[in-house]
Amino acid sequence: MSHHGFGPDLVEVFGPSQSDGGPELVQLLTPEGERVHHPEFDRDFSAEELRGFYRDMVLTRRIDTEATALQRHGELGIWAQLLGQEAAQIGAGRALRPQDHVFPTYREHGVAWCRGIDPLALLGLFRGVDHGSWDPEEKHFGLYTIVIGAQALHATGYAMGMQRDGVVGTGDPDRDAAVVAHFGDGASSQGDVNEAFIFAASYNAPVVFFCQNNQWAISEPIERQSRIPLYQRALGFGFPGVRVDGNDVLATYAVTQAALQRARDGQGPTLVEAYTYRMGAHTTTDDPTRYRLSDDVERWKLRDPISRVEVYLRRNGLVDDDFIDTVRAEADQLGHDLREGCKAMPDPQPLDMFDHVYAEETPELRAEREGFAAYLAQFDGHSVEGRR
Amino acid sequence: MAIQRITLAKGLNSGLRKAMEDDPKVLVMGEDVGKLGGVFRITDGLQKDFGEDRVIDSPLAESGIVGTAVGLALRGYRPVVEIQFDGFVYPAYDQIVCQVAKMHYRSKGRSKMPMVIRIPFGGGIGAVEHHSESPEAQFAHTPGIKVVACSNPVDGYWMIQQAIACDDPVVFLEPKRQYHADKADLDDSVDPDPLFSSRVVRRGQDVTLLAYGPTVKTALSAAEAAANEGTSLEVIDLRTLSPLDLGPVYESVRRTGRAVITHEAHVNLGMGSEVAARITEECFYSLEAPVLRVGGFDTPYPASRIEEDFLPDLDRVLDAVDRSLKF
Ligand SMILES: Cc1ncc(C[n+]2csc(CCOP(=O)(O)OP(=O)(O)O)c2C)c(N)n1
Numbered sequence: 001m002s003h004h005g006f007g008p009d010l011v012e013v014f015g016p017s018q019s020d021g022g023p024e025l026v027q028l029l030t031p032e033g034e035r036v037h038h039p040e041f042d043r044d045f046s047a048e049e050l051r052g053f054y055r056d057m058v059l060t061r062r063i064d065t066e067a068t069a070l071q072r073h074g075e076l077g078i079w080a081q082l083l084g085q086e087a088a089q090i091g092a093g094r095a096l097r098p099q100d101h102v103f104p105t106y107r108e109h110g111v112a113w114c115r116g117i118d119p120l121a122l123l124g125l126f127r128g129v130d131h132g133s134w135d136p137e138e139k140h141f142g143l144y145t146i147v148i149g150a151q152a153l154h155a156t157g158y159a160m161g162m163q164r165d166g167v168v169g170t171g172d173p174d175r176d177a178a179v180v181a182h183f184g185d186g187a188s189s190q191g192d193v194n195e196a197f198i199f200a201a202s203y204n205a206p207v208v209f210f211c212q213n214n215q216w217a218i219s220e221p222i223e224r225q226s227r228i229p230l231y232q233r234a235l236g237f238g239f240p241g242v243r244v245d246g247n248d249v250l251a252t253y254a255v256t257q258a259a260l261q262r263a264r265d266g267q268g269p270t271l272v273e274a275y276t277y278r279m280g281a282h283t284t285t286d287d288p289t290r291y292r293l294s295d296d297v298e299r300w301k302l303r304d305p306i307s308r309v310e311v312y313l314r315r316n317g318l319v320d321d322d323f324i325d326t327v328r329a330e331a332d333q334l335g336h337d338l339r340e341g342c343k344a345m346p347d348p349q350p351l352d353m354f355d356h357v358y359a360e361e362t363p364e365l366r367a368e369r370e371g372f373a374a375y376l377a378q379f380d381g382h383s384v385e386g387r388r
Numbered sequence: 389m390a391i392q393r394i395t396l397a398k399g400l401n402s403g404l405r406k407a408m409e410d411d412p413k414v415l416v417m418g419e420d421v422g423k424l425g426g427v428f429r430i431t432d433g434l435q436k437d438f439g440e441d442r443v444i445d446s447p448l449a450e451s452g453i454v455g456t457a458v459g460l461a462l463r464g465y466r467p468v469v470e471i472q473f474d475g476f477v478y479p480a481y482d483q484i485v486c487q488v489a490k491m492h493y494r495s496k497g498r499s500k501m502p503m504v505i506r507i508p509f510g511g512g513i514g515a516v517e518h519h520s521e522s523p524e525a526q527f528a529h530t531p532g533i534k535v536v537a538c539s540n541p542v543d544g545y546w547m548i549q550q551a552i553a554c555d556d557p558v559v560f561l562e563p564k565r566q567y568h569a570d571k572a573d574l575d576d577s578v579d580p581d582p583l584f585s586s587r588v589v590r591r592g593q594d595v596t597l598l599a600y601g602p603t604v605k606t607a608l609s610a611a612e613a614a615a616n617e618g619t620s621l622e623v624i625d626l627r628t629l630s631p632l633d634l635g636p637v638y639e640s641v642r643r644t645g646r647a648v649i650t651h652e653a654h655v656n657l658g659m660g661s662e663v664a665a666r667i668t669e670e671c672f673y674s675l676e677a678p679v680l681r682v683g684g685f686d687t688p689y690p691a692s693r694i695e696e697d698f699l700p701d702l703d704r705v706l707d708a709v710d711r712s713l714k715f
Pocket of ligand 1: 107146147148184185186187188214216217218278
């Protein structure tokens with residue numbers, strides 16, 4: 001009970017966070033592969049859709065394991081793994097319409113996959129050949145954002161632009177659009193994310209805040225970020241929040257789709273908390289054995305997002321061995337292509353660093369480039385090492 | 389338009405209005421910019437005429453203002469955001485230097501950031517703390533954004549329109565103590581100078597005096613006083629701080645052999661340091677004296693009762709001129 005007269009003690013009521021996500025968790029497919037029903041978010045899925053989810057998740061996992069291996073071989077400077085978060089991302093990614101727009105953080109490899117981004121383009125950033133080479137407007141998928149939470153504001157502003165463009169609440173399904181901002185549980189502590197909540201609520205902007213609560217912000221547990229389940233924060237800002245099983249691709253899809261539709265219809269923002277777990281390290285530079293229990297990892301392995309779909313598909317005769325083998329072969333091919341493609345990526349040229357600093361280049365910068373070009377020209381015919 | 393006598397506030401207001409009329413993608417946003425017309429009334433009447441969707445009263449969150457403007461710019465809008473006072477830009481600092489400044493670069497030129505960040509800057513209005521700062525060097529040090537400072541009503545009118553038309557993000561500094569001070573004649577049939585150019589505002593032979601924003605007036609008064617004592621000062625309004633336009637400065641210093649730069653910002657690592665270094669590189673053999681800097685002291689902005697001692701005034705500028713001439 002309360003010690004201070006302001007109501008119940010929140011820690012007693014809510015936490016530390018329940019390891020199963022608690023009773024609020026929206027789930028359509030159990031870890032055992034049982035289809036369950038939900039009063040609000042249930043929907044039917046065709047066999048085609050289900051197989052598609054499965055294929056997307058398997059291929060996304062392959063991108064991730066391949067990139068991790070490439071980092072170990074020194075081909076990437078660093079890699080942010082998504083192992084265990086495939087369902088959260090594929091569910092969210094597949095719920096998008098072509099005209100919706102995504103503002104990712106740095107781990108949204110599965111969402112990028114859904115947006116048709118060449119996985120090699122993701123690798124380029126981590127290899128250090130560029131800062132992202134896809135066209136954000138063509139792909140409707142922004143550049144990866146490293147500064148935690150900054151993109152939540154960009155998403156909200158972009159959504160405000162959609163309102164002004166008259167592509168919200170017209171009732172035309174090919175026209176009405178919404179934005180998704182991705183971020184992590186750690187990011188929920190950032191001012192920018194909270195300011196984005198304020199702006200989105202104040203202007204009723206068509207934005208879905210999609211938080212992947214993978215329980216950890218590098219070494220800091222969710223308890224360091226919040227005393228209440230994150231989805232409940234939304235209420236304080238004046239819009240709905242939902243906690244969904246982030247390891248259940250069906251539920252993630254259904255909840256995100258509903259939130260997106262709400263936004264497209266002009267009913268404003270929603271916070272979706274995808275309750276999941278980071279199976280791997282934060283990035284390839286991290287050592288999770290220093291701060292977390294292997295017991296937890298073992299428990300979460302039992303909730304693997306891919307195997308539960310596979311069990312469901314097999315049990316209901318929606319796939320045969322042929323299909324599974326084909327997807328596996330496709331994954332092997334993808335892995336092979338990534339390995340080869342990554343190693344073949346050309347390094348940028350030294351003078352490339354001067355490009356695109358400004359839309360209208362300044363004379364100062366032009367002079368600096370010319371000076372450096374002249375300097376480099378002295379070594380023509382010699383290796384760069386010959387400079388010294 | 390016939391010739392009008394206007395203040396800087398009016399010049400900026402008319403310039404904003406013109407930009408909004410010319411381009412429906414131009415949006416104004418910030419704290420109190422709508423109904424109130426801004427705490428300095430620079431956006432006065434705009435919301436009444438352009439509506440709440442184009443003149444947006446924002447929540448009180450500077451990072452939010454700039455960060456959402458990033459999203460609006462990505463969506464094809466041209467946001468003009470007002471930071472209420474210089475000292476309150478820091479909560480938005482990350483968005484400006486990490487996001488606004490780098491978006492074009494990171495996207496290989498695919499995402500433009502045609503945004504203007506208006507900041508009333510500088511002191512001399514007797515305000516409480518955090519209302520009189522000069523943060524220009526912090527932004528001029530950041531590649532990817534451009535920084536300009538207007539100093540008079542006519543420049544206010546043109547420069548704000550040019551900044552809005554620019555496809556790069558522009559930090560636009562407005563000398564707040566001059567908003568409602570002097571009037572000038574605006575004849576908008578005369579073509580303006582380009583935005584990123586400095587301008588000789590007074591001819592002279594003995595010493596080149598450099599200034600921008602609020603200190604241009606100080607420099608002109610100093611030149612007037614020096615003339616009475618038989619010294620001829622050339623005064624250049626830098627106008628653009630990033631990029632710097634130093635061609636006219638080099639030309640002038642090669643003639644005079646002497647340069648003094650004055651700004652309100654702290655001297656240490658301020659704009660004057662950069663300008664002095666570049667003059668030294670370009671005009672070394674013409675120089676008769678080291679380039680001297682006159683600025684705010686390297687203290688936090690003091691309590692307003694002594695701000696006149698902190699701010700470079702006519703006498704401190706003339707003292708530097710004398711030191712230069714004595715070398
Ligand atoms: C503003 C900022 N502070 C610190 C960092 C360093 N950093 C990178 S990722 C990270 C943890 C983020 O955790 P969370 O938001 O939960 O996302 P996750 O990586 O777990 O998906 C930190 C502290 C950063 N990139 N940006």
